[in-house]
Amino acid sequence: MDERDNFVYLTFALILLLLSTAxxxxxxxxSMQRLVQSTTVMTLLVAVWGVKSKNFILRKAFIFPVAILLVALFSNWLDDAGFDQFYLLLLLSFFISTAIKTARQVLFTGDIDGNKILGAICLYLLMGLIWAVLYTLLQLEFSGSFPAMSSHSNWFTLFPEFIYFSFVTITTLGFGDISPTLPVARFLVYLEAIVGQFYLAILVASLVGSRMSSLSSHKTK
Known part of the structure; x- marks a missing residue:
């Protein structure tokens, strides 16, 4: 795995994460949902290995997946002790770190190729996961944020629901089966919708357009 094909592996890892959660x-x-949420940390580790470079393991950001893995091993005890928010904060930090590394490679290095187009898609998926963690944290802290969700649910049962809700929101489908009521929750929802639309309309379209122009120029030479 290197910077020429790393986003192929990252795309596979993210899709596997979403599929296994569902x-x-x-x-x-x-109990199995808890196990899946913990074991998918290994999938996230694969994503980290391919984000930037061969020396990425030596970078400070690697502390996040290591911490997630250690916390996942003790997830039962932590949940019983009320530290589920701590796990989610680690997960959020890791998703954000991975998204930043991905964005740097997609936006600020070299020519646009197929691998970077895949990287742009990976960044879009990471954005959806980041908001899903934020919604989960918000519901745990303020149980009335999303009335459709049970106020007594654990994080590992809320998180898959909010993954679904997050991608419905970021694509502006808006089915209406889950809706926010508290002001902060509403803010996060419409902010995600705005960011998602601008991302697709501006960034991805520009990357694809640049790639097509590059291919056309090569053909005319």
């Missing part, structure tokens, strides 16, 4: 929610009980 499958655990549909086919297994809460």
């Amino acid at each position: 499958a655990a929610q549909q086919f297994f009980d809460q």
